[in-house]
Amino acid sequence: MGFSSDVAGVLTSINEDLRDGELGTMLASCLLQEVITQRDKDSITEFNDLVQKLLDRCFIQPNNVGPLTTLLKQAHRTDLADRLHISNGHIRNSDRRNSNLGQSPSMLIAELKDFLLKAYHLVYNFYPTHQCETTTDVDEIFHQVQLSMKKGGTSGEGLRQPLEHYTKLFTSEGKNRVLLKGNVACGKTTLLRKIVKDWASGKLSRFKILFVLSVAALTPGCTLGEAVVNSSLLPKDCIITADQIDKVARLVKDEVAILLDGFEEYQGNSKEVCPREVHPREHLDSSKPLLIRDIILYQQLREAFVIVATRPLGAQNFRSNFEESCRAYQQVEVTGFSEDTIDVFVEQFFEKKEKKSSESLLTYLGNNDLKDVVCAPSLLRMLCQYWDINQDTRNPPEMINSLFYNMLCGLHNHNKRRESICSDVSAQDSVKGQCPFKDMMLLLGEVGFDVLKKQCEVFPLSQLEKGSNNPDNTELIQNCFEQGLLKFEDVFKHRSKRRSATIVDERIESLGSLGSMYGSFGDASCSEEDEVRGVAHPHGTASSEGKLVSFQSNHIHWYCVGLHLRELAKKNFSSFEKKMKKLMQPHKGMFEKKFVLLFCFGCNEDDDQNLNIRIGQSILKLLLKEFQKMLEEVHRQEEDSTEMKVFGITSQFTKLCLHCNYEAQVGPALNETLSECFIDEKICLVGVSEYTTRALAYFLKHSKTTCKVSTLKILSLGNEVSIASLKEFRKHVPGAENFFRYLMNKYADEDDDELTSLKEQLERNVGGMSYSKDLCKVKKVALLHFIHVIRKWHPHINVLLPTVEALRYQADTLTELTLMVPNIKNNVWDQVIKCLKKANFKSMEKLDLSFCGLTNRQLNALASLFVSSKNKITFPNLKHLVLSGNHCNKKIIENFMYLTKLEHLAIQECKLTKEDFQMLTLALQDIPNLKELDIRRNDFFDENVQGFLNVIRNWNVEVLKLCLNNVRECIPKLVNAIKKKKTLRVLHLNHCPEPITLFGCCKDVPVELPHLTDFRLSGELPQADPEATSQPYQLQKIKLLHSTMNTFTAGLRSMKELQTFSFLYCMIDSENFSSLYNACQYLQTSHKLKLMRYSYAALDQKDGRLLRIVSRDRREQRLLQLW
Structure with missing residues (x-):
């Protein structure tokens, strides 16, 4: 009996290079298709027995070779008939070899390795999702993912050390156990595939044997050998037993590697299953069974190298349930692609295509702060594919919701068209047979919500089949796999390269007696390729209920859930609100689930705007409640970093509210609800992407x-951070000073090597840094850690233009504008200043553009805003101007004179010269109401003193901060004039080259200015030794008269309003130090000793009395040393 024409055509299409061992599977699929397509019952009966025997390709009996050879010859494929004979003979010869394996351990190891090598060439190939594609080797698609190792020790808490290459896993910290943690689709499994490929290629020669296993289906009582045998890594006819595999693992000891994937679904990951955890140091009998559980818990095969790959939930459970065993593991996190790798990936994807596409995509990702989103390799590939097929990438979607809708829907339609071309189906028939995109998304969303609520990422395939009212979801499920939305978890199951096995689901019921056979062969007939392609078998319990699946990425998961919730809101809004409340529990995950909220809004023009309004109001009210709960919880902790945490949460909450309002696209409809979310009409954001800027605009x-918005602050820190810029930043961030003090305190006790390691590690995390001269190593590490924390809240990207353009709508109400944003392109600043010039900010009282790096041209343009032009003044009521950190030129200094209502001027670290100061004093003569002046860290000379005194003579100045770095002869004259300003509350006289003279002149300042709250003196600013830690400076030694010190300290004690005093950068004798120390005990501040920083250098180590004072409180001692 011959083949039908369809099957004969499939056989004809088989390539000549078919490998030995694959022919059985190929024939099984063809014969099964033949049975399905034949209508003659007698023919079905004739084939039935043969098909059942051929389904497992390794058990082709000799008596079946003859009939099969005849059938192949009738199909004019004598070559395949010959290959069948050869393949069958090879299997028999293998049987004969295996019968002698027990005689030699070396032969056993060699044969096992040979079998694994043959199996692994299938493991490290990626199988196509569409029939038009070909298989891809892992080397062709692998890009190095970001690996960060948790640093040991208390100081490394929360810090991670980047690993340059995955091979560093095998040498990290001297441990041979690695807990590899990462989110969905971040590259864990692909990394394991790469390791397998490199081992098979001889690149990891330190390991004689390497096992790779999916542990999701393994039981705690399963041995290593049983796991390997059950994983189908070995052919069915191989007589190497599970016990022999265990024997090999014990023989090779430290030359065996075991890679375990999908640990979060391991049944042994709980104390209920493993109630007794043996301490890793406890000796166990090596003759006991080599259980997978014991290997994981570091109780067996301690010399072997083991990598346990898991998602965050699995890692958390492992750490909490098996604390002792977890100490044997080096914890490494996979965070997907780095920014550099994303650039390389995109450029390589479009290498042979249009170059403009790669440039536009990378620009789009960078401007919209999406590189953290697409660090998942699979999602980035999907976005590249969408960019490739989309002809309108010059105008990409502005909203996240639109991006995902256009990407997923566009790829769905494109793939369907491609399938119709490959299968030679007419376009009309293809459209009729297409699975509706929305139905597919809603099916995933319904199940995805339950998965998200349970905080798990893996779920059984059977849950999808039951997840809809539609009794037959076969086509929907199949399309989910074809479009790359879902993936099977058991990726390391032994695969077949069979390409022509296509099961027609609608014909299954007509198989008659073969129906039972269909259910019996289960996994054997459904290859991994079928799984990837979505050929699921919902009618067979063996092929669906035992299989675990997950979403291809978290963002696809969240998109489906958001679409499901919107559909629910259409039908029953109260049910929508109930589900949203469940979704927000616990409230700590509010920001992690933000994309679900954004995806709830309709993004098409025909979507119901009223529904968007109702959804937006409901979400914003719910967010406000959860936000308040989070703040209450943080406030209860009462830590040094509490205020900083509150600010960080508030900043994220503000951005999320703006994003929701932007995605809703309902104009002012949500403003009433939004006004409740913004405290005191103030918006303060740390770093903004283009997306956030558009939302704010x-x-x-x-x-x-x-x-109304009264205050708008947009802040950031660049890579050139000085103490001055850090202090300016901290003014706007509540709790930042306490948090920085906490970090200084934290690193004070670290030794030099540890500080060096931390500094290098943090520099890699935040990028290159430029330090000011007065930073010791402790300060550098604290500064780097501070910036590292800040950048967790925001992108290191700052896009201002859309927001500034929209400020004209708030020109009547905006009273304060702060734009502390370095590293912005010059042409952008030009446009920003032009936009400011167009509006009339008549309510603006405070403008802060500190540390923005404005150029001369931009400063000239800014200066023009201070002058009346065509009877129009941009800032007619400006009272507070901060330009610190910008190189102020003559033009802007001259134009200060037009700001006649100015009360506060801060131009710290503006590189003012002697001539600039002369011009400044002339300009300030026309500002009669100036109350606060900060001109620190500029070159102030003796020649500038008289002009300065002429200016301040008529001021009721309250805050005066001067840098006396070039003042020597005129110190008494300057100080005596300052003493007459009885309104002063803050006085800083810093960096004086003559500290003895300065202190002598200031001895009666506490009496003359009794209302001071902040009084600071300092010697000449020293240059730090960059490698020094505890004593970084060579300070100037001074000998103060005891009478002078006694007069000063007596006055200091009488200052009831004084909160802050410091005398820095000089060395005084121990007796004077003791006097100052005792006087500081009366200050009204909780951090008294931080005001005495660097005076510790004058301590007399032989003075026991003083040492007792300093060491009385170790915390105070550290603060004394550092501050």
Whole structure:
């Protein structure tokens, strides 16, 4: 009996290079298809027995070779008939070899390695999701993912050390156990594939044997050998037993590697299953069974190298349930692609295509702060594919919701068209047979919500089959796999390269007696390729209920859930609200689930805007409640970093509210609810992407009448950070000073080697840094850690233009504008200043553009805003101007004279010269109401003193901060004039080259200025030794008269309002130090000793009395040394 024409055509298409051992599977699929397509019952009966025997390709009996050879010859494939004979003979010869394996351990090891090598060439290939594609070797698609190792020790808490290459896993910290943690689709499994490939290629020669296993289906009582045998890594006819595999593992000891993937679903990951955890040091009998559980818990095969790959939940459970065993593991996190790798990946994807596409995609990702989103390799590949097929990438979607909708829907339609071309189906028939995109998304969303609520990422395939009212979800499920939305978890199951096995689901019921056979062969007939392609078998319990699946990425998961919730809101809004409340529990995950909230809004023009309004109001009210709960919880902790945490949470909350309003696209409809979310009409954001800027601009544009904004602050820290810029930043961030003090305190006790290691590690995390001269190593590490924490809240990207353009809608109400944003392109600043010039900010009282790196041209343009032009003044009521950190030129200094209502001027670290100061004093003569002046860290000379005194003579100045770095002869004259300003409350006289003279002149300042709250003196600013830690400076030694010190300290004790005093950068004798120390005990501040920083260098180590004072409180001693 011959083959039908369809099957004969499939056989004809088989390549000549078919490998030995694959022919059985190929024939099984063809014969099964033949049975399905034949209508003659007699023919089905004739083939039935043969098909059942051929389904497992390794058990082709000799008596079946003859009939099969005849059938192949009738199909004119004598070559395949010959290959069948050869393949069968090879299997028999293998049987004969295996019968002698027990005689030699070396032969056993060699044969096992040979079998594994043959199996692994299938493991490290990626199988196509569409029939038009070909298999891909892992080397062709592998890009190095970010690996960060948790640093040991208390100081490394929360810090991770990047690993340059995955091979560093095998040498990290001297441990041979690695807990590899990472989110969905971050590259864990691909990394394991790469390791397998490199071992098979001889690149990891230190290991004689390497096992790779999916542990999801393994039981705690399963041995290593049983796991290997059950994983189908060995052919069915191989007589190497599970016990022999265990024997090999014990023989090779430290030359065996075991890679375990998917640990989060391991049944042994709980104390209920493993109630007794043996301490890793406890000796166990090596004759006991080599259980997978014991290997994981470091109780067996301690010399072997083991990598346990898991998602965050699995890692958390492992650490909490098996604390002792976890100490044997080096914890490494996989965070997907780095920014550099993303650039390389995109450029390589478009290498043979249009180069402009790669440039536009990378620009889009960078501007919208999406590189953290697409660090998942699979999602980045999908976005590249969308960019490739989309002809309108010059105008990409502005909203996240639109991006995901366009990407997923566009790829769905494109793949369907491609399948119709490959299968030679007419376009009309293809459209009729397409699975509706929305139905597919809603099916995933319904199940995805339950998965998200349970905080698990893996779920059984059977849950999808039961997840809809549609009794037959076969086509929907199949499309989910074809579109790359879902993936099977058991990726290391032995695969077949069979390409022509396509099971027609609608014909299954007509198989008659073969129906039972269909259910019996289960996994054997459904290859891994079928799984990837979505050929699921919902009618067979063996092929669906035992299989675990997951979403291809978290963001696809969240998109489906958001779409499901929107559909639910259409039908029953109260049910929508109930599900949203469940979704927000626990409230700590509010920001992690933010994309679900954004995806709830309709993004098409025909979507119901009223529904968007109701959804937006409901989400914002719910967010506000959860936000308040989070703040209450943080406040209860009462830590040094509490205020910083509150600010960080508030900043994230503000951005999320703006994003929701932007995605809703309902104009001012949500403003009333938004106004409840913004405290005191203030918006303060640390770093903004282009997406956040557009969202903020959208809000400002539509909030002119319904929601007022009085204060807008956009802050950031660049890579050139000085103490001055850090202090300026901390003014706007509540709790930042306490947090920085906490970090200084934390690193004070670290030794030099540890500080060096931490400094290098943090520099890699935050990028290159430029330090000011007065930073010791402790300060550098604290500064780097501070920036590292800040950048967790925001991108290191700052896009201002859309927001500034929208400020004209708030020109009547905006009273304070702070733009502390370095590293912005010059042309952008030009446009920002032009936008400011167009509006009339008549309510603006405070403008802060500190440390923005403005150029001369931009400063000239800014200076023009201070002058009346065509009877229009941009800032007619400006009272507070901060330009610190910008190189102020003559033009802007001259134009200060037009700001006649100015009360506060801060131009710290502006590189003012002697001539600039002369010009400044002339300009300030026309500002009669100036109360606060900060001109620190500029070159102030003796020649500038008289002009300065002429200016301040008529001021009721309250805050005066001067740098006396070039003042020597005129110190008494300057100080005597300052003493007459009885309104002063803050006085800083810093960096004086003559500290003895300065202190002598200031001895009666406490009496003359009794209302001071902040009084600071300092000697000449020293240059730090960059490698020094505890004593970084060569300070100037001074000998103060005891009478002078007694007069000063007596006055210091009488200052009831004084909160802050410091005398820095000089060395005084121990007796004077003791006097100052005792006087500081009366200060009204909780951090008294931080005001005495660097005076510790004068301590007389032989003075026991003083040492007792300093060492009385170790915490105070550290603060004394550092501050």
